[in-house]
Structures are given as structure tokens and as C-alpha cells.
Amino acid sequence: xxxxxxxxxxxxxxxxxxxxxxxxxxxxxxxxxxxxxxxxxxxxxxxxxxxxxxxxxxxxxxxxxxxxxxxxxxxxxxxxxxxxxxxxxxxxxxxxxxxxxxxxxxxxxxxxxxxxxxxxxxxxxxxxxxxxxxxxxxxxxxxxxxxxxxxxxxxxxxxxxxxxxxxxxxxxxxxxxxxxxxxxxxxxxxxxxxxxxxxxxxxxxxxxxxxxxxxxxxxxxxxxxxxxxxxxxxxxxxxxxxxxxxxxxxxxxxxxxxxxxxxxxxxxxxxxxxxxxxxxxxxxxxxxxxxxxxxxxxxxxxxxxxxxxxxxxxxxxxxxxxxxxxxxxxxxxxxxxxxxxxxxxxxxxxxxxxxxxxxxxxxxxxxxxxxxxxxxxxxxxxxxxxxxxxxxxxxxxxxxxxxxxxxxxxxxxxxxxxxxxxxxxxxxxxxxxxxxxxxxxxxxxxxxxxxxxxxxxxxxxxxxxxxxxxxxxxxxxxxxxxxxxxxxxxxxxxxxxxxxxxxxxxxxxxxxxxxxxxxxxxxxxxxxxxxxxxxxxxxxxxxxxxxxxxxxxxxxxxxxxx
Numbered sequence: 001x002x003x004x005x006x007x008x009x010x011x012x013x014x015x016x017x018x019x020x021x022x023x024x025x026x027x028x029x030x031x032x033x034x035x036x037x038x039x040x041x042x043x044x045x046x047x048x049x050x051x052x053x054x055x056x057x058x059x060x061x062x063x064x065x066x067x068x069x070x071x072x073x074x075x076x077x078x079x080x081x082x083x084x085x086x087x088x089x090x091x092x093x094x095x096x097x098x099x100x101x102x103x104x105x106x107x108x109x110x111x112x113x114x115x116x117x118x119x120x121x122x123x124x125x126x127x128x129x130x131x132x133x134x135x136x137x138x139x140x141x142x143x144x145x146x147x148x149x150x151x152x153x154x155x156x157x158x159x160x161x162x163x164x165x166x167x168x169x170x171x172x173x174x175x176x177x178x179x180x181x182x183x184x185x186x187x188x189x190x191x192x193x194x195x196x197x198x199x200x201x202x203x204x205x206x207x208x209x210x211x212x213x214x215x216x217x218x219x220x221x222x223x224x225x226x227x228x229x230x231x232x233x234x235x236x237x238x239x240x241x242x243x244x245x246x247x248x249x250x251x252x253x254x255x256x257x258x259x260x261x262x263x264x265x266x267x268x269x270x271x272x273x274x275x276x277x278x279x280x281x282x283x284x285x286x287x288x289x290x291x292x293x294x295x296x297x298x299x300x301x302x303x304x305x306x307x308x309x310x311x312x313x314x315x316x317x318x319x320x321x322x323x324x325x326x327x328x329x330x331x332x333x334x335x336x337x338x339x340x341x342x343x344x345x346x347x348x349x350x351x352x353x354x355x356x357x358x359x360x361x362x363x364x365x366x367x368x369x370x371x372x373x374x375x376x377x378x379x380x381x382x383x384x385x386x387x388x389x390x391x392x393x394x395x396x397x398x399x400x401x402x403x404x405x406x407x408x409x410x411x412x413x414x415x416x417x418x419x420x421x422x423x424x425x426x427x428x429x430x431x432x433x434x435x436x437x438x439x440x441x442x443x444x445x446x447x448x449x450x451x452x453x454x455x456x457x458x459x460x461x462x463x464x465x466x467x468x469x470x471x472x473x474x475x476x477x478x479x480x481x482x483x484x485x486x487x488x489x490x491x492x493x494x495x496x497x498x499x500x501x502x503x504x505x506x507x508x509x510x511x512x513x514x515x516x517x518x519x520x521x522x523x524x525x526x527x528x529x530x531x532x533x534x535x536x537x538x539x540x541x542x543x544x545x546x547x548x549x550x551x552x553x554x555x556x557x558x559x560x561x562x
Contacts, residue, residue: 001331006328015231015542016162016163016170018422019173020229021162021226021229021230021231022159022162024160024222024223024225024229025158025159026050026159026181026184026559027219027222028094028155028220028222028226029155029159029181029184029219030184030187030188030219031215031216031218031219031480032094032097032151032215032216032219033154033184033185033188033189033216033554034099034188034191034192034196034215035097035098035101035212035216035219036101036144036147036148036151036216037098037188037189037192037193037212038152038188038191038192038211038212038215039101039144039209039212039213039229040065040066040144040195042197042200042201042208043062043065043194044058044062045200045201045334046108046200046205047061048174048453050107050108050115050205051114051115051116051127051129051133051134051137052115052118052127052129053128054125055080056199059486064125065141065144065145066492066495067492067495068145069144069145069148069149069152070152070427070488070489070490070491070492071150071265071492072145072146073149073152073153073484073485073488073489074148074153074482074485074489075149075313076089076093076149076151076152076153076154076481076485077153077481077482077483077484077485078238078240078482079150079156080150080154080225080235081235081236081239081478081479081481082237082238082239082240082295083479083484084235085232085233085234085416086154086157086158086161086232086233086481087158087227087230089154090150090151090154090155090158090223090225091137091223091224092150092221093146093147093148093149093150093151093154094147094150094151094216094219094220095147095220096143096144096146096150096214097143097144097147097151098147098213098216098217098219098220099143100140100141100142100144100145100146100147101140101144101209101212101213101216102142103136103137103139103140103143104137104208104209104213105139105206105209105213106136106146107133107136107137108205108206108208108209109206109209109210111205113133113136113137114129114133115127115128115130115170115515117137117339118167118420125523127310127508130353132515133416133546136239143311145456146379147400148216152484152485152488153481153482153484153485153488154197154481154484155479156178156181156468156484157483157484158230159181159319159483160174160177160178160472160480161232161233162230162231164178164204164480166182170399171400171457174387174469174473175390175400175469176386178465178468178469178472179382179385179465180382180386180387181257181468182378182382182461182464182465182468183261183378183382183383184331186375186376186379186382186457187232187375187379188376188452189365189372189375190375190376191378192212193371193372193375194369194372195214196211198209199211199419211250218383227526230323233477235478236273236275236478237478238554239319239476239478239482241321242312242316243319243320243322243323245290245308245309245312245316245321246287246288246290246312246316246317246320246535247288247290247320248309248311248314249290249308249309249310249311250287250288250289250290250317251539252284253284253289253290253292253294253309254289256289256292256294256394258285258288258292259292261312261379262288264293264296265288265291265292265293265314266291266292266293266305266311266313267291267313267314267315268303268304268305268313268315269313269315270302270304273321273478274316275302275315275319275476275477276477276549277315278314278315278319278322278549279318280314280318281321281547283321283325283547284320284321286316287320287321287324288314290310290311290312290316291312291313291316291317292311292316293311293313294311296310297310297311297496303398304327304384304511308447319476320332320344322474322475322476322549323475323476323479325546325547326470326471326474326475326483326486327475328545329406329409329467329470329539329543329546330486330490330548331470332409332413332535332538332539332542333409333463333467333490333492333495334490334493334494334497335531335532335535335538336364336412336413336416336463336494336532336535337380337393337464337490337491337494337531337537338494338497338498338501338528338532339417339419339420339456339459339460339528339531339532340415340416340456340460340494341494341498341500342502342524342525342547343369343374343419343420343423343452343453343456344374344453344456345498346423346450346521346524346525347366347370347371347453348370348371349367349431349516349521350427350449350493350516350521351365351367351370351446351449352367353430353434353439353440353441353442353515353516353517354430354441354442354446354447354448354449355441355443355444355445355446357445365446370446370449370450370453371453373441373450373453373454374456374457374460375457376454376457377453377454377456377457377458377461378457378458378461379454379481381443381457381458381461382461385461386540389402390402403468403474404540405470406466406470406543406546408462408465408466408490409462409466409543410472410536410539410543411462411465412459412460412464412466413459413462413463413532413535413536413539414536414549415455415458415459415462416456416459416463416532417529417532417533417536418455419455419456419459420453420528420529420532421453421525421526421529422451422452422527423452423522423525424522424523424525424529425522426448426449426451426452427516427521427522427525427543428522429444429448430442430444430448430516431516431517431520431521431522434517437517438515438517438518439515439517440517440558442517464487467487467490468477468484468487470484471486471487473483473549474548482511492534501528501531509523509524510561511524
């Protein structure tokens with residue numbers, strides 16, 4: 001179904017400046033991530049050393065903070081898509097993040113806002129923070145939560161909004177933007193976990209927190225500098241209301257029989273809607289009953305239903321179907337990310353009990369720094385893929401993205417299986433060379449851990465980027481901020497499932513001992529590999545069943561596979 005004349009006229013009025021807006025958008029997001037990650041990367045150490053909180057208390061605060069940031073994206077996305085739009089939400093959230101970082105910096109810079117240094121010969125006499133100091137600190141955390149809840153679901157969709165999805169160059173620009181967006185994330189992680197963490201730990205916490213705050217200020221400045229050239233998508237009302245109307249109407253008409261000809265269903269669609277026109281599909285036929293027009297249904301002069309809780313259009317029904325089709329794919333993404341979480345968690349313990357010296361030098365690589373190799377892998381791979389491999393794939397497959405989004409995600413999930421198997425093989429070798437002795441450091445070089453982390457990063461480059469773009473393109477246009485929040489809610493779910501899996505395996509098998517030489521971490525890696533293999537099979541079944549949204553395929557020059 002093609003565009004109507006009013007839709008074409010509306011689109012022509014919009015001046016897309018994708019390439020011109022990109023330096024501001026990418027610069028804004030790079031500085032924002034440097035500021036945010038630079039502030040949060042070392043918070044656990046800050047709470048225990050400066051605020052003298054107990055390990056369990058500090059850990060709980062950080063876990064609550066991270067979980068709230070991820071789940072808060074749903075609320076931020078709802079307000080963005082329903083009331084304020086992505087530009088306003090991003091502007092407000094960016095300022096909130098800057099103020100939160102400023103508060104955190106003040107807790108380090110002003111002596112009265114944190115406890116006095118520990119006293120005694122062994123620095124064991126430590127004062128707990130006062131109620132006022134904790135209240136000021138938690139205000140900083142609260143502002144950071146507000147900022148993350150608005151920035152995370154909106155910044156990716158806002159950047160993609162700057163490209164015209166109805167042109168070939170615009171669609172290619174969106175695909176490249178998703179790759180470069182993730183590139184800035186990995187760059188920010190590497191800088192934060194190396195340079196900024198070094199300043200915080202070895203120079204000064206005041207400077208270590210002031211640097212991210214300054215970077216966040218630059219992020220805000222760049223964002224507002226592009227105000228006049230940004231494309232701002234106006235919100236189209238609450239998308240959840242339309243979903244609820246379809247479910248209610250379908251339930252009320254559940255006993256009616258669907259007509260043989262879909263054309264006899266109610267096909268009204270307002271020209272002012274943000275969403276692209278969707279054709280009728282046969283999946284979830286029970287929902288299609290919401291569009292059955294009966295003698296009791298009254299139609300207004302503008303063609304809309306008098307009571308949308310009794311009669312919904314095919315367009316509304318198909319938008320709900322889009323969301324339902326996405327959910328199984330989302331579930332596979334939640335299980336996939338368990339492998340990433342486990343690989344990054346346990347590689348630190350593997351590094352501790354391996355030879356971390358560089359050759360014969362006395363310098364040892366810090367255990368936590370091995371996570372950076374996953375980020376480095378992504379940082380190196382993405383420009384190569386975007387500039388060299390992608391043009392070749394486009395030529396051979398005649399698809400704008402080279403391969404479909406589901407194929408990209410499938411490759412990432414397959415690589416996660418290989419990552420876990422490789423991790424198990426390396427751990428078996430490390431444990432063998434340690435001779436199973438208690439607390440023995442293996443003679444195996446810790447550099448052997450780099451391939452598994454590099455492969456883990458490569459897996460993320462396919463799966464996570466593909467998932468982000470998949471949600472953006474396959475959700476209705478008026479729910480794109482909510483679509484972006486799917487990933488963060490999935491990451492939160494993966495963290496909880498990872499903790500559950502670790503606890504169950506530890507209690508039932510004893511493989512995850514404090515001393516790796518006395519446990520069998522390699523067996524645990526094989527269990528995760530088996531889980532990821534089953535998840536891959538499940539994903540392939542879902543991918544074959546999945547129907548791409550509508551007939552306006554934004555990722556292929558040809559009709560998408562059904």
C-alpha cells in the first residue's frame with residue numbers, strides 16, 4: 001500500500017539533514033557516554049573507600065542504581081512517545097545527568113560532604129557517613145537515574161530520526177548510524193575503564209569525577225547547538241491506549257467469525273498518524289476480530305469509529321501484531337546476553353589465577369582490564385564492517401544492510417556459543433597447568449584469555465547492534481523510544497537470570513568455588529554454551545516464523561523473507 005498524497009506532502013516538508021546533523025549527534029552521544037560511564041565505572045570503589053560503606057551495602061546501592069536506570073527507560077520512553085517527544089526528553093535528561101554528575105563531584109571535592117579519612121595505624125577507624133551526606137549523595141544518584149531513564153531510550157532513535165527512511169541514502173544512513181553509535185559506546189567504555197579510572201584511583205577523586213562532569217557539559221552544549229537543524233518527531237498520543245483498545249475490542253468480538261475477505265474489515269487510518277500503513281496479515285487472527293464492523297458500530301463523519309473500544313481499524317490491529325511478533329525475538333535476546341555477562345564476570349577471576357606478566361616484565365595487566373579487549377574487538381571490527389565488508393555484501397545480496405537484521409542477530413548468537421566453548425577450553429588448560437593446587441597461580445599466560453574476550457565482543461557487534469536496529473525498525477513509528485527501552489529491560493533481565501543461574505549451579509554442583517583450581521569453571525562454561533545453543537535453535541524457529549513489518553521493508557532492496 002503506497003503513501004497517500006497528504007503523507008507525501010508531509011514528508012516533503014521535513015528537511016532531513018542526516019549527514020549535517022551527525023557530527024552533533026555523535027559528538028553529543030560520545031561525550032554523554034564518556035561522562036556517564038566515567039562516573040559510574042568506579043562507583044563501587046568510591047562508596048567503599050571515600051564513604052566507608054560496607055561492601056554489601058555499596059554493592060546493593062550499585063545494583064539498585066543500575067537496575068533502576070535500566071527499568072526506568074520504560075517510563076522515560078513512555079513520556080517521550082506520548083507527551084514530550086525525543087528532543088525535549090533528551091534535553092531534559094541530559095541536564096539532569098549533568099547535575100547528577102556535578103553533585104557526585106561535589107561529594108568528593110567538598111570535605112564536609114563526605115566522611116573524614118580513616119584514622120589509626122592501619123586506617124581501620126572509619127566514620128560512617130552522616131544522614132545529610134548520604135542524602136546529598138543519593139540526590140546525585142537520583143538525578144543520574146532520571147538522566148539515564150530519558151537518554152537511553154531516546155538517543156538512538158533520535159539520531160535515526162535525522163535520516164529520511166523513505167530514501168535509499170536515508171536507509172543506508174540509519175544502518176551506518178547504528179554501527180557508529182555502538183562504536184562510540186565501546187570507545188567510551190575503554191577510555192572510562194582505563195584513563196578516567198586511573199585518575200580516580202591514583203590522582204584524585206575530585207578530578208576523576210570532575211572530568212566526566214565536564215564531558216557531560218560538552219555533551220549538553222553540542223546537543224543544544226543543533227537545535228535549529230534537528231528533525232523533531234511530534235508525539236502521536238499514548239501508544240498503549242491504542243493497544244488496550246485492540247485487546248478490549250477483540251475480546252468483546254471473540255465469538256464473531258472473521259470474513260473471508262479482509263477488505264470487508266474496518267480499514268480507517270487517520271492521515272495525521274506517524275505510523276506507516278500496514279497491510280492485513282493472518283498471524284494472531286483472534287486480534288483481527290477487533291476490526292469486524294457490525295450493525296451496532298457507529299462511524300463518525302471523518303471515518304473514525306465512534307467507540308474505539310468496540311471497533312478498531314486494521315491499522316491498529318496490525319500495530320499490536322508488530323509488538324507481539326517482536327516479543328519472542330526479545331526473549332531470545334535476553335537469554336543470549338547471559339553469555340556476555342558470564343564471560344565478562346568470570347574472566348576477571350581467571351586472570352587473577354593466571355600469569356598476567358607481559359613477557360618477562362614485572363608489569364602485570366590488571367585483571368579487570370581484560371574486559372576492555374571485548375570493547376577493543378568491537379571498536380576495531382565496526383569500521384571494517386561498515387566501510388569494507390558491508391559494501392561487498394550489498395553488492396552480492398542486493399540488500400541495503402548486506403544481510404537481514406535477523407541474520408545479523410543469528411550470527412551473534414552463534415558466536416556466543418563458540419565463545420563459551422573456547423572459554424571452557426582455555427579454563428581447562430589454565431587449571432591443568434595450575435595442577436589443581438589450592439590458590440595456585442597457573443603458569444598459563446593470561447594473554448590466552450584475549451581470544452575469548454575478542455570473540456565475545458564480535459558476538460555483541462552482531463547480536464546487540466542487530467537487536468537495537470531490529471526494535472527500531474519493526475516497532476510502530478510512534479513507539480520507537482519504547483522500542484529502544486526493550487534492550488535495556490532485556491539487559492536487566494539477563495543480569496537477574498545470570499545471577500540465578502550462577503547461584504543454582506554453585507549450590508548444586510560446587511563448580512564455582514572461590515578458588516578456581518578447586519572448582520570446575522570449564523564445566524559451567526559448557527553449561528552456558530549448551531543453553532546458548534538451545535537458545536539459538538529457538539531463535540532460528542522464531543526467525544523463520546517472523547513476518548517483517550508491512551510492505552515498506554527498510555532493510556532490504558527486495559521484499560523481506562516471510
